[in-house]
Amino acid sequence: MSAPDIEAPRTRSRIRATRTDVELCSWLFMRMSGVVLVALITLHLVMNLVVGDGIQGVDFAFVAGKWADPFWQVVDLTMLWLAMIHGTNGVRTVINDHARRDLTRYWLKMLLYLSFTVVVVLGTLVVLTFDPCPVGADAALLPDFCPAR
Amino acid sequence: MTKAPAGTLYRGREGMWSWVAHRITGVLIFFFLLVHVLDTALVRVSPEAYDDIIGTYQNPVVGLGETGLVAAVLFHALNGLRVMAVDLWAKGTRYHRQLFYGVVGTWVLLMIPFTVRHLGNVFGE
Numbered sequence: 001m002s003a004p005d006i007e008a009p010r011t012r013s014r015i016r017a018t019r020t021d022v023e024l025c026s027w028l029f030m031r032m033s034g035v036v037l038v039a040l041i042t043l044h045l046v047m048n049l050v051v052g053d054g055i056q057g058v059d060f061a062f063v064a065g066k067w068a069d070p071f072w073q074v075v076d077l078t079m080l081w082l083a084m085i086h087g088t089n090g091v092r093t094v095i096n097d098h099a100r101r102d103l104t105r106y107w108l109k110m111l112l113y114l115s116f117t118v119v120v121v122l123g124t125l126v127v128l129t130f131d132p133c134p135v136g137a138d139a140a141l142l143p144d145f146c147p148a149r
Numbered sequence: 150m151t152k153a154p155a156g157t158l159y160r161g162r163e164g165m166w167s168w169v170a171h172r173i174t175g176v177l178i179f180f181f182l183l184v185h186v187l188d189t190a191l192v193r194v195s196p197e198a199y200d201d202i203i204g205t206y207q208n209p210v211v212g213l214g215e216t217g218l219v220a221a222v223l224f225h226a227l228n229g230l231r232v233m234a235v236d237l238w239a240k241g242t243r244y245h246r247q248l249f250y251g252v253v254g255t256w257v258l259l260m261i262p263f264t265v266r267h268l269g270n271v272f273g274e
Contacts, residue, residue: 031232031233031237034226034229034230034233035230035233037226038226038229038230041222041226045219045222049219049263049266049267049270050263050266050267053270054266054267054269054270054271055207055212055215055270055271056207056270056271056273058203058206059196059199059200059203060192060196060199060200061196063189063192063199064192064196067192080186083182084182084186087175087178087179087182088179090175090176090179091175091176091179094172094175094176115183119182119183119186119187122186122187122190123186123189123190125193126189126192126193129193130192130193134195134196137195137196137197138196138197141196141197141200142196
């Protein structure tokens, strides 16, 4: 009884399914930004909704008090950018999964990227050019540290 | 009328429903985020404009909506941590169901005190 001939296994094709690692980067980014966002958004909710008067304490003076401090500007800018990239990438995945026509997917994603750009640019400009003591505003609405008070 | 053959619809269990809930909460939070950046941008217009818009957030009906929004955010956060555990922890796939019940339990435990505190602020004086 001779040993059966066993053919050499097929050599795996060297051609990769995709040329780039975009989807791998996307997968990794969702996890890394997710961990940071859990911490940042928990802090955001505790600061704005739980401590002090909660939602009743949120007004212009409250926001001005936070953004007069570079620490909160950096925290909120980081949160804005990470949340917008994380959310846009998530909605991109949802569109890819559920929109069946090529053209529908294309236009939904264009609309998504346009919204991303508008919101991130606007939000960034607002945080960076913010003036906690605007001239000519009703002094009663300003934070305590403003000279107009 | 022909009856659809039984058993052709995929009825997933904890794994599928956590995936569905993660998608729905994620999309909901994304649309709120777009609105939230726009309303906050009013601080750059004038203190009066910002205080006007934030006044609508202090309205009782919107206050209930905020509770729902925080519920969505907390679920998405906890379930996201569970997804990471399933992906990166060697035993994550074996215990994904237990992890899911851990997510739901922790979510309930966090939502009870938050709801009491937040609705107390919204409906209190």
